[in-house]
Amino acid sequence: MRQLRYLPAVGAAYGVEVLTFAGLRTTDTDERRTRLQRPDFHVLALITEGSGAHEADFRDYPLHEGSVVWIRPGVVHRWSDVDRLDGFLILFRPGFLPRPGLETVDVTPPVCWRVPSEVLPLAVSAAEHLDREHRAAARAPHLASAALLSHLLAALVLRVLPATSAPRPHHASGNRALEVFHAYRAAVEDHFTQWHHVADYATALGYDTRTLTRTTRAATGTGAKAFLDQRILLEAKRLLAHTDLPVGACARRLGFHDAGNFTTFFRRQTGHAPSTWTAGLRSRRTDRPHPTPKPGTS
Known part of the structure; x- marks a missing residue:
């Protein structure tokens, strides 16, 4: 990559x-x-x-x-x-x-x-x-x-922009909630490899965990912890799929001090151990035909 x-x-x-x-x-x-x-x-x-x-x-x-x-x-x-x-x-x-x-x-x-x-x-x-x-x-x-x-x-x-994404006016309370979520999302992007608990972000941003959970759920339909876990999981998949790092090195890169804890986290999120998930991805890529559009289609 x-x-x-x-x-x-x-x-x-x-x-x-x-x-x-x-x-x-x-x-x-x-x-x-x-x-x-x-x-x-x-x-x-x-x-x-x-x-x-x-x-x-x-x-x-x-x-x-x-x-x-x-x-x-x-x-x-x-x-x-x-x-x-x-x-x-x-x-x-x-x-x-x-x-x-x-x-x-x-x-x-x-x-x-x-x-x-x-x-x-x-x-x-x-x-x-x-x-x-x-x-x-x-x-x-x-x-x-x-x-x-x-x-x-x-x-x-x-x-x-899709119609559902275009900027539109909000009530003051809605704007405030969205600002809180945007602050949380930005903090997650900056620190997800070090901070794995919502409480860490709540302390850094000056909100309590319930506020972060409520505003994240309102914005995304999922709670603050699930949002954080999905960001960590996406990066884990990127590392496993697109680098030669062993599982232990991926775990350390993502802030897990123990490879076993990382494996437990990954299995809980995907239903598979990291090595099993990686092998399955490679197998699907090998079996999948290269996408070729039909000439003249639009």
């Missing part, structure tokens, strides 16, 4: 880079796009024609005209098959959007969805506008404006 850092091309040092899948295929002659990768930046794709496939965190997603893919930093993914599609591929740094909340607008952000047919032309127009400004900035640096590019990216994001 490749760890990818944000390294913009020459003339694209504004926190965002606009590509196309056709351009990606031209430059990526050894097809590194089909190998597992983990970026430290956002990848937003809008499919404008054709069909293909994408994989992210152990799930396969079919791609069609109007599909949107949003890979957030840390997600392990690969472009399984993008040889018969085209569209926009936008890379941007965390914090580049003018409103940071747009990066976490959904409490359980989706990886892939499809915009309605009546929205697609508007989304394409937004992507084309961003692309034109990006190319103009690269050709003529005196025309460059990071603020303008940031707002054009925000316009595209707002246009393609």
Whole structure:
């Protein structure tokens, strides 16, 4: 698995880079796009024609005209098959959007969805506008404006977001509860490899555990402890599936001082021991045919 850092091309040092899948295929002659990768930046794709496939965190997603893919930093993914599609591929740094909340607008952000047919032309127009400004900035640096590019990216994001994810007004109490959950989610992302108890987060954030449980359940449908455990489990699966680390090393990487405790945790969450789960994943990957879309479908 490749760890990818944000390294913009020459003339694209504004926190965002606009590509196309056709351009990606031209430059990526050894097809590194089909190998597992983990970026430290956002990848937003809008499919404008054709069909293909994408994989992210152990799930396969079919791609069609109007599909949107949003890979957030840390997600392990690969472009399984993008040889018969085209569209926009936008890379941007965390914090580049003018409103940071747009990066976490959904409490359980989706990886892939499809915009309605009546929205697609508007989304394409937004992507084309961003692309034109990006190319103009690269050709003529005196025309460059990071603020303008940031707002054009925000316009595209707002246009393609699923209706259930679009920002909408809340009552004061609802806003407050959501703020508490966002603070908890951010703390979990920063500390889940060290802190495995909700009480640790409650102490750090200045709330009691019942408040964190209530607000997390309201936002996600699950309690604070289950939310934390799922984040630890996802990272455990990533390490087991995409590295050569033995179980004991994975346990230490995730803050378990004893491999037996990690195995107990993993078995409780999945029903399988880590080694059994890994073997099953490899077996399924070996048996699974490579996804190949039908030519001419959309």
